Amino acid sequence: MQLRALRYFVTLAREQHFALAAEACGVTQPTLSSAIASLESQLGKRLVERDRRFIGLTQEGRAMLPWAQQLLAAHESMVHAVDALDGPLHGEFRLGVIPAAAPETGRFTEALLHTHPGMTISVRSQTSREIVRSIEAFEIDAGITYLDHESPSSVISVPLYAETYVFVMARGNKPPPTGQMSWQEAGHYPLCLLHQGMQNRRILDGLMRDSGVAATPRATADSYVALLAMVRSGGLATVMPERYTGLIKGADWASVHPLAMETPVSRIGLIVGDRAPLDPVAAAALGCARTIAELPFD
Incomplete structure (x- = not known):
């Protein structure tokens, strides 16, 4: 059983698409398909459900996947252990x-x-x-x-x-209060936040809920770059980790204000x-x- 074929199989399980898996492995699609077919022949089991496209792993394929992942990881770790002896x-x-x-x-x-x-x-x-x-x-x-x-x-x-948080808005919008802002004050602004599939948003929802504020953002995104773009151009405000202030330090459009927090979250x-x-x-x-x-x- 070749490690190369196992790598193709694991990559296909991750990408769930023959062409994308072949591209990720740096081979042609026929090469990848042939290697997986050879693996199935060696095992005497069908591992992948396919017609003209990838449908999914068979029951046998799903059972094999975690072991294939471990075999590849063990091989990679073995190489690392040997290489580490040289520096x-x-x-x-x-x-x-x-x-x-x-x-x-x-x-x-x-x-x-x-x-x-x-x-x-x-x-x-x-x-x-x-x-x-x-x-x-x-x-x-x-x-x-x-x-x-x-x-x-x-x-x-x-x-x-x-982690601690800051409130960010564009200069020239409704002026914020001086000093630290409360969560109640932040909730009065039209907000854009990360979507609820992200843990940071779930943490913020909990903090606002504990302060009696419902988080009802006007817009959501999966990156702070998108949130900052909306704050700069869309008349919205956001709450983000304090560590981001270094990346927007000196930006003439940004108005950044610490949020009142008793302890780091x-x-x-x-x-x-x-x-x-x-x-x-x-x-x-x-x-x-x-x-x-x-x-x-x-």
């Missing part, structure tokens, strides 16, 4: 990041590439639930996500910082799968996270 690691590091923690990717990337200059890093914007699922499926090496709300299980974590940290032996790449990520957790955020 800095090489290869691609796959990182999932919740939108609320996107500003933290800069510090983590700098720390990882400084320590392991032979590596490259691929950052994916994912929800907290997608990050946990991707770690379980060996699709990413680590994630930066919430540690306290809907706490991830079967992971090793390193806290990076505690949640810790955000880096997580890797709790597996033994620990992949050297995961160990390197934990080491970088511990380093940047001790540094001030500019």
Whole structure:
């Protein structure tokens, strides 16, 4: 049984489309289809339901998938363990990041590439639930996500910082009160927020609900870039993590105001799968996270 065929199978299960899976694997569609057909022949079982297109995995395919994922991950970890004996690691590091923690990717990337200059890093914007699922499926090496709300299980974590929030509106709109804003005051503005499939929005809904405010945004999005674009041009306001203020610092259109909070809402940290032996790449990520957790955020 060839690892190449297993990789094609796992990729097809993820992409659920033959052409997209072939593109992700860097091969032609006939090559991918032939390898999977050969795998089915070796096992004597049909793994994929297909007509002229991908329909889904068979019962046998679904049973095989987690084992195929583990086999590929074990092979990759073995290569990493051997490479680590010679010094800095090489290869691609796959990182999932919740939108609320996107500003933290800069510090983590700098720390990882400084320590392991032979590596490259691929950052994916994912929800907290997608990050946990991707770690379980060996699709990413680590994630930066919430540690306290809907706490991830079967992971090793390193806290990076505690999240607080700010209110952002465009200058020239209805003037906000001076000093800190309350959640009740924020609720009087036309808001744009992340959609409810994202944990940050669920946290904000809870905070506003506890303050007697119903979160009824005029617009929703899945990224803070989109929210800021709507604030700048659409006469709306938003609530976002304080860490984003560094990215809009000096913008002449933005009016940023701290929200009154007794304590930080949640810790955000880096997580890797709790597996033994620990992949050297995961160990390197934990080491970088511990380093940047001790540094001030500019």
